[in-house]
Amino acid sequence: MVRVQDDLFSAINEEWLKTAKIRPDMPSASSFTDLYLSIEDDMRADTKAFASGAEQSPTYLKNFIDLYKLAGDWDKRNEEGAEPIRKALKPILALNSFRDFSLALADLDLNGYASSFNVGVTPDFKQADRYIFWVDEPGTILPDSTYYADDNPQKGPLLTAWSKMTSHLLIASGYSSKQSETIVEDAKKFDALLPKLVLSREEQTEYYKNYHPKSIEDFSAYLDTIDLNAYIEKLVGKKVDKVILSSERFWKAAKEVYSEDQWPIFKNWLIAKNTNYFASFASYDLFKFAGSFSRTLTGAAQAPSSEREAYALAHSQFGFLLGEYFRIKHFSPEAKSNVESMIHKMIAVYRDRLTHNDWLGPKTIKKAINKLDHIAIKIGYPDKVPTRFLERKVDQTATLMDNYISLSRQEARFRLSRWNTKVDTSEWDMTADTVNAYYDPQSNSINFPAGILQLPFYEFKRDPAANYGGIGAVIAHEVSHAFDTNGARFDEKGSLNNWWTKDDLKEFENRAKAIVQAWTNLKIDGVPVNPKLTLTENIADLGGMSAALQAAENGDHFSARLFFSTWAAIWRMKANDEYVKLLASIDEHAPNKLRANEPVKNFQEFFDAFAIKKGDGMYRAPEDRVKLW
Structure with a gap:
């Protein structure tokens, strides 16, 4: 005792x-x-009853129930197999240069794709009642930059687990073993450019220090392969005059990260990352495999049930x-x-x-x-x-992925539209x-x-x-x-x-x-x-x-x-x-x-x-x- x-x-x-x-x-x-x-x-039991018609659903839950029905139609999702992944990759496969990527970047972001650009509209640190345009750094494959240290024993096994997961999903989506190996290795090469440049979790916790205002002209000058000014203007729908960087260290080196020489490995990074993401809309077997890296990180023994996932x-x-x-x-x-x-x-x-x-x-x-x-x-x-959640509609005749992209795009548009307006404190x-x-x-x-x-x-x-x-x-x-x-x-x-x-x-x-x-x-x-x-x-x-x-x-x-x-x-x-x-x-x-x-x-x-x-x-x-x- x-x-x-x-x-x-x-x-x-x-x-x-x-x-x-x-x-x-x-x-x-x-x-x-x-x-x-x-x-x-408790909520899932009620949701299931509402979806089946066993109980009358409150009217305000209609959109939620409609999306739940689509997500829970596993017969259809299993029949589609990897088709959502193949469909999602088409816009990326059409890109042949950073110029192409620059033109497509805003739409990729709005549609929820992993693009390596993490931006948004948030309250301004210096003027908390106004929304400002914020620019974060790319994320790494491993949970923190400290995982990439040569003496970190988890680095190798975790990257191996991520490679195994990504290769499996690529092959399921139609790539050969050799093609998938090339994509995975290139993605890891691009990822390897980031750890020394991005903020560690410890640095991120001191967030009051991570506020670096830049004029749009100064920010745009960080890259010559991507038109950052046009990208932000397309996202917001207006000309933005200033952005806030969470870190200057990454952006000072960004020309090396997004140089023309890096295009081949960056494109394969895009393919790998988005294959993993859009597997969430595929069959249950592919959904489960897409979570295998996360389970390696956390030690969870199995994926959530199909009902929990829906x-x-x-x-x-x-x-x-x-x-x-x-x-x-x-x-x-x-x-x-x-x-x-x-x-x-x-x-x-x-x-x-x-x-x-x-x-x-x-x-x-x-x-x-x-x-x-x-x-x-x-x-x-x-x-x-x-009210925006009450007004959005789910199209039961469209696919789950198409609905999710449409809903994500509407939410992104809403949030970006608030730039330079008064903050909603409610x-x-x-x-x-x-x-x-x-x-x-x-x-x-x-x-x-x-x-x-x-x-x-x-x-x-x-x-x-x-x-x-x-x-x-x-x-x-x-x-x-x-x-x-x-x-x-x-x-x-x-x-x-x-x-x-x-x-x-x-x-x-x-x-x-x-x-x-x-x-x-x-x-x-x-x-x-x-x-x-x-x-x-x-x-x-x-x-x-x-x-x-x-x-x-x-x-x-x-x-x-x-x-x-x-x-x-x-x-x-x-x-x-x-x-x-x-x-x-x-x-x-x-x-x-x-x-x-x-x-x-x-x-x-x-x-x-x-x-x-x-x-x-x-x-x-x-x-x-x-x-x-």
Whole structure:
């Protein structure tokens, strides 16, 4: 029997860890995945009943149900075999030069093709109420640039797995073994140009640094093989005067990446990447094989069932419609009011902690409280379903792939049309049935979909100490993101703007370094954790626990044991070895076991509740405890 004094996570979750099983189509089991899968099972059962006519579907779900029927017609999809891949590749096969590619690029992007160009319209970091044109970098085959290091033992096996998958799909689409081998090898040659140029995941997490404005003339000058100005103008439908780059490093070397000499290997990269993508619309056997590389990365034993895949595909286009159905069925007005009350209590605690802060000067405190007071609160679901999802039609006489491309194009057109217009702050990034929450620095808002406002995170009638240890800590976690090393760079309006005094910012950065130090040399199942990659989330966990604990203590009959036990329970998780390695490399969140165990070591209330003393595994000396907010 594990003692709390030695390992909070293992002690609280001991019985669950013994009995929980990882589903063969999943890489892990956890409180999040268990809840997500239970929601999905419930929604899929209703979707199936609506599609069959066994139950009457709400009228607003018509588009979702129509696409689900097409996606779930596996007899037809299996009969088509690889035809969707062959059809999708025709526009690429017609290209014979970068000039051809330049002329076709906008249409390829609008239709959802992998083109290596990642662009879009998002709120401007410097003027958060206006949409700006944003330019990201190409993605690599492997999950992060660090995978390409010569001493990374996963590089070879993973590239081999990707090659095997891609070759199989190419051969199924009509290529000979020799042709497929050439395409795959060329694609990997082009991919090999990218790792030293693109941002690593660690660099990406410091997103406040990744803002580089360029005039359209300066941006266009980065390439002479592709007309970037014409490309962007065709995408947006207007002349764009400025773009924002997430990185200058890649674009300064872009002429080498997209030089005429690279055209043969780039074209084969296009063929390989799009073969893999459009296999998702082919037969079930090809769909399964197209996910084999992902399963190698995560350790999942098998592909999702055909029914799960049909549901997921329809949800990817019309999730906001299904989210509306979910919230009506499962999220009561009483629960929404109760959660809102908890949020206001948490913000009040934060206001108190900022007011009585002992390391910030009065000017910075005033600015911080002003930002806190301007945080927008979004609970459960959007005020209204975006009308565009109600208006879009699914053509039952057309193929699944053609419908998906048409719907994707409409969504892309909508998003691009917002360039240089006022930002819609009512918009949600997550559907109501999502088991997650987020802070958006550019709208300065905290967002809690109805999906996460369920057990084990929240239950309307349970002890408040449990709710504060669960959803309360999640709420305060998101508030804390407004003051992490990224969020703290944005003002109350969501714009990138330094509101700190020089001395206060220096002290803030020193305290953040102390958190990095506290997480240095930690491992999960023998895999090292990157404390710089996980810094912002560790700050949010620490600040969230601090605020939630104070809010809970202000209530009646507070139980610290119940508070900390619930905290540990929401982070329960079992994962495949491959998935543990993947998350340690790319996830800005620390491993769940460490999220449960590390923050609590900084609170005397935890030591008092469980009589933890020096020599116990969970003990941390007072001088080593860290605190930010």
